[in-house]
Amino acid sequence: MLKKVAELITEAKQTIHCVTAQEAAEKCRLMQGVLIDVRESSEVAQQATKGAIAIPRGVLEMKMLALYPDAEQAIFVHCASGVRACLAAEQLVRIGYKNVWAISCKIDAICTAMD
Numbered sequence: 001m002l003k004k005v006a007e008l009i010t011e012a013k014q015t016i017h018c019v020t021a022q023e024a025a026e027k028c029r030l031m032q033g034v035l036i037d038v039r040e041s042s043e044v045a046q047q048a049t050k051g052a053i054a055i056p057r058g059v060l061e062m063k064m065l066a067l068y069p070d071a072e073q074a075i076f077v078h079c080a081s082g083v084r085a086c087l088a089a090e091q092l093v094r095i096g097y098k099n100v101w102a103i104s105c106k107i108d109a110i111c112t113a114m115d
Contacts, residue, residue: 009083012090018104021113024076027101033074035114036060038088039107043080047107050114057084061091071096078103078110 003011019027028035037044037052044054055063057079068075075097079085082104089102103110 005083009086012086012102016086016089016093017101018082018086019076019101021078021103021105021109024078024101024103024110025113028074028076031074031099033076033099034068036064036075036077036088038077038079038084047111049078049107049111052078052114057088060088061095064092064097065095068097071098073097074099074101076101076103078107080107082106 024035027033035049035052037049037054038057038060039054040056041054053067055067064075075092077085077088077092077100079088082102085102086104089100092100
């Protein structure tokens with residue numbers, strides 16, 4: 001049976017932690033976390049997020065293991081709307097990261113909170 005994106009997100013949210021942009025900003029600072037932007041390069045070029053490391057969703061799993069080999073690293077994932085962030089966070093948990101949060105709001109709120 002094929003699943004719609006909304007169904008995938010509902011399932012993902014059962015296994016991941018979701019936070020608002022403000023909560024993410026506070027937790028990221030306190031936990032010395034990393035902020036990962038999983039949008040495409042063209043999206044990041046239009047509106048970058050201060051302090052974020054751009055790793056497109058399509059290569060996330062491969063790049064994260066090389067950049068952040070510590071399974072305990074606090075990781076905060078965002079995109080433009082929260083959809084890709086949820087799917088990305090779910091994948092990071094599946095490969096073994098223990099402290100992953102998806103920022104589940106729009107990019108404007110994320111940019112404001114991270115300033």
